[in-house]
Amino acid sequence: MIIELLHIIIPILIVATSLVAVLLRDLMASAISLAAMSLLLSLEFYILQAPDVAIAEAGVGACLTTAILVLAIKATARMEEES
Amino acid sequence: MMSKIVKTIAGISFPFITIYGLYVIAHGHLTPGGGFQGGAIVASGLILLLVAYGTDWIIEKIKESHLSILESLGALGFIGVAFLGLIFGGMFFTNFIAGTSMLFGGIPTSTAANINTGGTLPLMNFAVGLKVIAGLFAIVLVMAYAISKEEGE
Amino acid sequence: MFEQLLKTFDTGNGYWNPLVWGFAFLIIFLIIYILRGRGNPSYKRGTEQTKVFLSGNPEYENKELLHVKASNLYWGWVESTKWVINTLKKMHTGRANDYILWFTFMIAIFMLLLGVI
């Protein structure tokens, strides 16, 4: 029962977090939202019985990619300039 | 540079992350995960240190050139084991250790998760793990270094 | 081995052999040589005959200006096929978004042709 519920909730949350990542104008918040999406995605992989992929997604998607994005954003402006 | 709280927490959690990552690498042939996943976890721990303590602190401890040598060694280990399979087993990538009395010589059974099994697989996992740790950390380190240099100017 | 090298290249309808071609060239050169020998021998180097003739204007001092630049070559051709070239130029926007748009477009075309949709 709980698993079925998770199968519904987690994809919705994944879509929501990715939408937030697209819609937010603050790049840093966007990157953190992407990290949340990766974490949820790895959870989804886990309940879909692919623990192998889940570990990789958690390590690379949630941690490394976020670190790289944060570092890249640090080198630019956080907000998109109106031109 | 982060606050003292972040530094302390990072310092405390770093060994645990590393140990977990090494566990995933070492048990790659028995449990989910393997060289790549474990390597990514260890690299995550290193990046946690990088973020918490700042780039300059890390650069003092470890150079990018050392990392790229480590990366080469990892890749060489992987392909070297494959070549050893060619020499001892007759075909490329042959698992020549499995079924012998050497280290890792056992054959995994479904009941007992004995780490001393798997033949060349653990060796390849170690090699891949080394390469992934060095490679992923080098990417982030170079980026962080370039950005901190840019800000310094 | 040597015979194999000089075998005639058969293309189904025609053939080609480098030997024939070389032979033809030899004959053409012979004809040219004969024609050249019958030419007017009054040509002299270093006289008015060898000067560049630019519609009566004096020759440029700077030799570089005598060279027709690449973008001026085939001006007539480019001018007369302007409509094709301008359309093609508009296609090449250089943006990755457009490349992917073309890709999706081609998938749609393939789908139409293969009867998926």
Add this chain to the structure above:
Amino acid sequence: MNILDILLQQSPALIVATPLLGAFLTPLIGKLGYNVRNIFIIIILAVTAFLVFLLASDVFSGNIHTYVFGGTTSTVLSNTVIRILFEVDGLSIFMAIITVILSLAAVIYSWAFMREETGQDKYYTLLLLMTTGMFGMVLTGDLFNFFVFLEITSIASCALIAFWTHKAKAVEAAFNYMVISTIGALFVLLSIAFLYGKYDALNIAKLASRITPVSFSFIDKLSLILLLAALTMKAGIAPMHMWLPDAYGRAPASISIILVGATQASLYGVFRICFTLYGNVIQIPEVSLGWIMVILGLITMLIGVFMAMIQIDFKKLIAYGALAELGYMFLGVGTGLTILSNPQLSLASNSFALQAMKGGIFHIINDALDVGLLFLVAGAVYYATKESSLNNLGGIARNMKYTTVFFLIGLLAVSGIPPMNGFASKLLIYESVYQLNPILAIIAILASIMLLAIMVKVFYSAFLGPKIDRFQDIREAPKSMLIAMGILASLIIFFGLFPDLIVNTLVEPAVKAITHPTSYILWLTGGV
């Protein structure tokens, strides 16, 4: 068992493994010095070349060479293929020969061309990785493995296109290339997943034997479309070619020439999928892609020549020329496919279908040599003058005699003038395409004439003309660059003078390999 037999048996694995080993050793060897490293890389590629030709001698005698990774045990267990297989037939080894020639030329050329650059260890590592990827793509017999090697090639070439990071346009071209290759590869992966889900196999031969007219359905069509679209985009067929001139034009010249090989490896993928993977269902009307290929080829050709006409950047112009050349291959092979997939035509006109296929396949190697030579010449001109715009060049033939001669050879070859190799393959294409529809042949000839005009324009504006003061004391390109160009030029002339020999030894096995997919499939199940 003597050493040659063992090497021959192991060669498919060693061809991929040797450059891979070299790639990972390069950063370590690089510490020993400039010359040591370069000699090491040339030796690595020479060993690979030896292995390729060893394997070629076996494959051309009529065998299909299979190699099982990780063990000698039987690979077919209860109708399922386990382990990764390499399956080498005539077409595979043909592509491998192209790859090895191009990469050897590129490495020899780089010796002097890259002397001033920093980060050469990484350059050579990536170059060897790219070569590995290309070998893997053409030799593998496993669809997923094909995807992996496609990715290796893409990533390595993306990094190499952006090698001159101080040039913003190079970085932009690399970014665009990365976008399209990622998306293309994802679609390839998706369609592989479809096929795996339906047929429960990843081996190309196994899949091909399971895709039959009976089982053919929506999923097969969909994966065919996705594979075809993604691979034609990676091969630079119009109208998905826009990334190609940028990538070719902005990369260092020694990389452009290997990129030619990389796009051709994708082209190999297209042919492999149309002829082998879907070989059983080739006569279903919806799958007869021949006319699509022919029309795409014509569009590619025309766009290539029209855009080349107005380019003023030397390398970009040649890149558009290369695009036009790609069209010829598609035209030739497409004609063959049209006739083979038509049950009414196939008996009466099989011979000219084979001629068209021969022309198309032969043109692959000719294009690699011709365009490769032109790129190397463009690189040499850039090396000497530090100028890439044709508008500012002129009169360099006075100082660079050998380079001019090489350009002239490339010019004649690329526009199909005898006695260069381009003539032989274009003659085959024209004559066989004329049988299908005369208009096609006329357009092809017109495009060829325009190519000649374009190349003459380059020759006139860059090499001829009065002396320009700025280029008063430019010097001839260094020896290693001349050697690399010389290798390609002599191959061009050799292929042009003895086309019959080349067609019989190299091209015919390749054509046989893709027009008889059953032999590829049966080899696996032990039916042959």
